[in-house]
Amino acid sequence: MPDFNLARLEIPDSPSRTGERVRSLASGELCVVVGPAGSGKTWEVRKALPDAIYVRLQESPFLWQGFASDVARQVAHKVPLKWRFLARQDGGLVPQALHQALRGSALVIDAGERLLSSSPPSAESSWTAPELALQAEERLAFRHSLGELMRRAGVRCVIVSRAHLDGVRGEVIEHRAPEHPRFMLDQTSSPVPESLSAPGTLALLRAWRALRGSDAFDALLHEAEERGDVTPQRIGVELRQALGTGTTHILTLVDLLGDVERSLLRRALPDPQDDVEPIQMLIDLGLLELRGDRVEAPSFLRAAQVLVTPSEVPRTWMERLAALSLDQITEPKGFDLRDAAHVFRAHRLYVALHDIQRAMATTRGYAGGLVGLAAEISRSGDHRTAFDCYDRVLAMWRESLPSDWLWYDQALTPHLHSYVLHYRAYNGARARVLSAAEVEGGYIEARELWLENALWHGRLIGLHFELGQVDKAWAVLQSAEGCVRDHERRDWALRLLPARSAMRAGAIMEVLALIAPVLRDAPGDYRTARALQELLDALQRGVEVDVLKGGDARLVFHRAQTVEMMRLSQGWLASLPAASTSKQAPQASEALVKLVGGLADEARKLVQTPSHALTDVEISRKGRLIGLLDLLNSDIGLSFARDRWLVGRVDLEQQRFTELHRAQDDDVLSAPIASDLLGNLRPGDQEALWFARVETVRDGSPRSEVLELEPIGLGRSAWELNKELRRLSRASGDDEVVEDEP
């Protein structure tokens, strides 16, 4: 490897305020050392506490488990082997493990800024708002718990962070960076250009120079001095090309795991084709850090985009490494603390591999990991597998003993529980393994546990619209607006997301009502504005509807028709092209009401007039509307009988009334007989013909049991009919006849 003289100017060894304060920490005391990146705060703290257990926090969602796993590996010799670490509710047991393991020790937690919430959701982010909220919640619980935990355990704890950590109960030490640059290039003795001062940049440059030679390096440095725009990302991309695919895969694999035994990693990788041993080469280049028997990937590799995504790492490598890790387990059926790190590593690999069965098998009660896996699978579109995964999480919780849940879990569980319930229902609906009622039940249960979550309310509202339960949808929206605080995505979740569902259900009036306030306020949020525009575009292209409601009228079509809603410079235009009808009004809902009302009035007037009284144009128009509208089921002001009389026989055994048989007709009407009428019937009544009154739907079909029965009389049917017809004809023309006589 070419020699490159990069000299680090050590911070003077004189006692600093940070070092002094850290050294003087009392048992059970916690402090946070805060300072900018590269200011030497970690170096200072580790120098002050050389025997401390050192933990570097990983990224969420493995932050808590990674922390526990890291500590466990270092303190395994201090605690009983049978400690139930990572068993059942690992999140709850880890504090107990720490309590025992760290008694009397100092603990340094580096990269403490990762305890803070990550950036808010963006259009590009794959995390949804609830997922980010969960991660933030986990970190908040972690921050709140640390001070108390250290006090109980009698541990001296130092958190090293680039940012202030709210919620951590402990003294804050502001660490100041030395005023002179810490790194110098000894060849030029000139300070490093400002644009190269980002963390890890010099390490990247050093590796790049080693691979590409000094000429390229000098050119790059010159460019940096000239333009000041050579970023770590640019160096990282060039370094990735220089390293080659296999080497970046190794770096990615180590980064995924945080750290790994060097010997284990070497066994998992294929044999090198030449004499260059890639792990050693990466250590020499400074791109892997060797700590004891383990290698770690420095955090700047990810920021500099040297790494690829875990899915690009060869599956065989990850599978072999997972298997080798599990081979390390000393007590497969027990809960050896030292085994936890191996199991956890295998679990992370199986999650990365999307191997759900093995990921489940290595959860060891780690529901959080399974939730992360399920979320990723759900996003990939495999809803059935994601549903199984969430179902398994719920089963794990059901099997757990509540007494095992410590305060940490109690703070975390309601929202995580809600998240799992919601997405179990969400994926169950998309995989079609849950009924609509089960999905609704899941959404409601999840909402009760997380009332301020706008997305939960929005999905429930959307479900109600899709099921045609409009009243329920509005009721949920009303209650949601009372309990979801105002934030930039509130309208998107509560109104625009359900509007998409209403659109799919063809409920245009509901869509218009949902978007009206958002349209009025002109959203500032990018996703909200985009969703609104998509809805407006869809309305303009036209929405397929089976039923169109507006005001008191309701049009039912024989088959789906397209309704277009166009936003004009002033007002809205609602159109039904199939009927060649359009109406304009200042508000969208007004235009739609005018369209529906106008068509209803026109259809009613034409239908109420016998065709011989219409003009040819009117007859043509009437035919068109009759061909379009289901007049029987539309509400256009026509009246229908609510009951009718049938002629037929009673069947006492079946307790039903059946209409008189109609030759060559299959649609013989039948209805159950009301119980109070049955008591008055005798076996001989089955031979007679009866009038029966039933309530009917609009097409005349019975919708109730028989409410009245009147005998026609015994005898042959035709003669009976003839006789009754004559009797009734007399009755119709003579008010004096007492009709109720049998």
Next chain:
Amino acid sequence: MSPDIGVYSLDVGQGDATIIVLPEGAGAVVFDCHDERVVSQVLRTWGIATIQAFIISHLDIDHIRGALSFLRSHPERNGRVGEFQVRQMWL
């Protein structure tokens, strides 16, 4: 009020039902009634309440099946006003 007379053969499946709409709103004549609900609905929609004559051509079931229940449903008797008034019944 149309000055013309209108004759409508209703679609009632395997049977007959004919309505003759009389000029100047004088009501209608119903000729056979296989299905009372269709006849009733047409008369209701057209706003015809007076049936000048209800004519049954013969007693085959496909001509009279709905007549009995029609008359049972809409008689005017003892002050109980039905939806339709049948002035004459011809058999």
